[in-house]
Amino acid sequence: APERWPSGTITVRVYDDQPFDRQIVIPxxxxxxxxxxREHTDIYSSCRLIVRKNGAEIYNRTALDNTLIYSGVIDMPAGHGHMTLEFSVSAWLVN
Structure with missing residues (x-):
């Protein structure tokens, strides 16, 4: 996709360093x-968001000419290890 289009991944790591349960709130x-x-035909661009928790896909949606919203609350019990969240976005043209 062109550079002006969204593309990339942000990784967030939450350490299990407290003796109490927590919740991760994703706004x-x-x-x-x-x-x-266009004059003779319409072209659509799409945008996909994929969210992974510790490598497992928990969200995967693609928006065409609409707006989608992702938010979440993830339980993080104490003593169960660190949590890694990945947010990946990509965009492309669709005819």
């Missing part, structure tokens, strides 16, 4: 594609 993340009107 709303909005993402959307768009409709690009």
């Amino acid at each position: 709303a993340v909005a993402f959307s594609g768009a409709k690009h009107e």
